[in-house]
Amino acid sequence: MTQKLIIIGAGMATGRALEQLLEADPNAYDVTLFNAEPRGNYNRIMLSPVLSGDKTYAEIVTHSAEWYEENGVTCRFGERVANVDRARKVVIAENGDELPYDKLMFGTGSNPFIIPMPGHDLDGVIAYRDLEDTELMMSMDDSNKVVVIGGGLLGLEAAAGMAARGVDVTVVHIMGHLMERQLDEAAGYLLRKALVDKGITVRCQANSKQILGENGKVRALQLDDGTELPCDLLVMAVGIRPNVKLAQDIGLAVGKGIHVDDQMLTSDPDILAVGECVEHDGAIFGLVAPLYDQAKVAAKTLLNEHDVFVQKEISTKLKVTGCDLFSAGDFAEGEEREDIVFRDPARGVYRRLVLQDNKIIGAVMYGDTADSNWFFGMIKDGTDIADMRETLIFGPAYQGGTPMDPLAAVAALPDDAEICGCNGISKGQIVAAINAGADTLDAVKATSKAGSSCGSCVGLVAQVLGLTLGDEFKMPEKETVCKCTDLSHDEVRKLIVAKELKSIPEVMQELDWNSPGGCHVCRPALNYYLVCAWPGEEVDDGKSRFINERVHANIQKDGTYSVVPRMLGGITTPDELRAIADAADKFNVPTVKVTGGQRIDLLGIKKEDLPAIWYDLGEAGMMSGQAYAKGLRTVKTCVGSDHCRFGTQDSTGLGIKIESEMWGAWSPHKFKLAVSGCPRNCAESTCKDLGIICVDSGYQILVGGAAGLDLLEAELLVTVATEQEAIDVSCAFYQLYREGAQYLHRPYKWIAKVGLDWVKEQIVDDPENCAALAERFRYSQQFYQVDPWAERARKGVDAHEFTPLADFTKVAAE
């Protein structure tokens, strides 16, 4: 007699199991198929092409009504199963019908996870799961705004599909980069760039706070920083949960999913389960390949044949409308793991292989996934790659070939890109000079002037020579930023400007970084170069700054911090001193010290107390002295003509004016100034980065002094007649240094490289350039003259830095 099989859920896994069963033995079972959706099995993976309009629903139907009829499957679509009586082996339908079974198969799939934030139950808040959701999204057009929460595969497919229909789409993602489970940061950056090019707005590291509604319908998503993103529809695509409710209700063993063994049997030997609702050996499943394997095993089990479900290495090859992505295996960094990274900035290609013990254990690819199967095969087979290591990353076609050209970044520059900023010489002009016969660096300098002034572009000029002349030209030796790149500091700075690079991942991709995320050496340097090149744009990445600049205080050897409020020109008041004394009492400051820069240092402050002490000091009108910054420190002064019988000018007044203009600026290294009222030099102007000595006729401006590891006397840059000129020249010099010096070089090191004569040419001999430098400095200052203490003490910026995540010290030790 034919046995009865009841299947709960008409999805892709049960659909495949049914096909396999009917193919092997069409008469083995009398099948009844329940489905909560009012339709049969369709290819859920293809909902995205339906959304984008590339396919219709009819094209993605796997099993038509005719198919079910021809195969004798009794369909109960649009009906839920209310209960199962395992003792009597009957299924109870919603309408009360009782259907006996010999075998029962669960294919209840998964439920989309809805974040239970305020407003999640408003009209117009949907998941992306079935045809109904898809149809709602398809009803949007270019007059609508939609917010998608979730930057994983599903969310991005929803976003791309709607963007293709002209909808104004914003993706809100809680993590630092898109698809973080499949992609590393660099590939995530490329994906984001491609989506932004399609008109999609992407907000990463954005925490949703609540959904705002109007008359019961969604109006906007509010982020925890207060931003409101207006929307007509809000799609939550933040993950799925196995749907285990019914299985749990009837007492089957359930964990994250319905527990199954290698034969897809649940804890009840007459009940099987397949698909997204199951948990096998601790794992749950979302991709289609393992579901099809499960279906095959389940069909065999139903036919009393032996088969075993084995979990395999999973790869993801994805196509988010036009973005080629591939990820497989394990691509986290770790000990004994090595990376091979290949980037082709011109084509937007990124490839990364993770190696361990001469085997590939993970791979991420973006832009060109043509060789992904070859790599995936080697991951699965554990192929030993020792022999092809050098050329491995280029794929199967290149085995035995030559490695990648290190000149790629410069090769990709357009002809009109400026290489030599001093003389305004473009790449095309240099190539022309080389083609006209200049075949050495000196010849190029002589005929095109490129590289003949400050010399910081010489590395790039050499690369243009190398590109144009090929092997005939021998590249000079150079010092690279760190082991993550083949470029020098000067080259990186110039390429950031020439290629308009505006984030660290972007720099690393476009300049062919050979580590995936940089290191503690290159990241702070890149961050400074971006901050300097693009004032007013949100380029600053606090996580790439050294701790002192991140928390705006100086870390001490015991992990406490020191706090130095700014005292312009070294001038203070009784009220400020009282506030400092009160703060020192209140926070039990162990040491109060007068600094060499004419300020007061409060040492030994606990990190958690920083915002509170800043608040108190702020109440008295004081702000951060930035005594921790690679940036403007102090302007030391003597009392000058106000009090001193030798004083020639108002040195304190000038010091205060300069410090008022310059505070807050970041630079390659710290920058210290002094103004002395007469040549007796009580403010020690002659050993400062910039020192001013007042004389009867005006102001001598000295630069490049040092009194630290090196001892150097500052040299005269220029003598000017008025206070305003002294201020302008100071700003121009600081800006020239800010734009030109390599990270962690004090001005004296930079001057040793470019020459004081060149500095004079730029500032003294060229008044127009001097004015332009000062103008650029002042433009930049409008964005950086923000007191970081007030931001943290009063506006809660970076609060996570100052409070522990959890404190168990007060829990009684039992």
Add this chain to the structure above:
Amino acid sequence: MTDFIDIGSITDIPVQGARLVRTAQGDIAVFRTASGNFYAVDEYFEDKAGPLSNGIQHGEMVTDPMRNWVFDLATGEAQGADEGRVTTYELKVEDGRILLSSAALVNQVAAE
């Protein structure tokens, strides 16, 4: 079986950042990397390195702010020329919550 204690949400730690967990036995730094991994290690390595939660986090590593020791966060092993291993603690993420092994809070008590 290991017990785990909920110490906060994954969003409480910025990407490439760290937060402190204070325990009676000392501070523990919990890191979140760009690839979305979370790690817990001692804030200090003997008297040689730390406070590590103040370091620059890169790759699956952290660079000590004081003397530039670089530690692998997964194993605690010092990289390069330095030798040593900072203590690591078991940690897992479930439903957006960070769960720290309760051993991190008690194991040193038992040793006394």
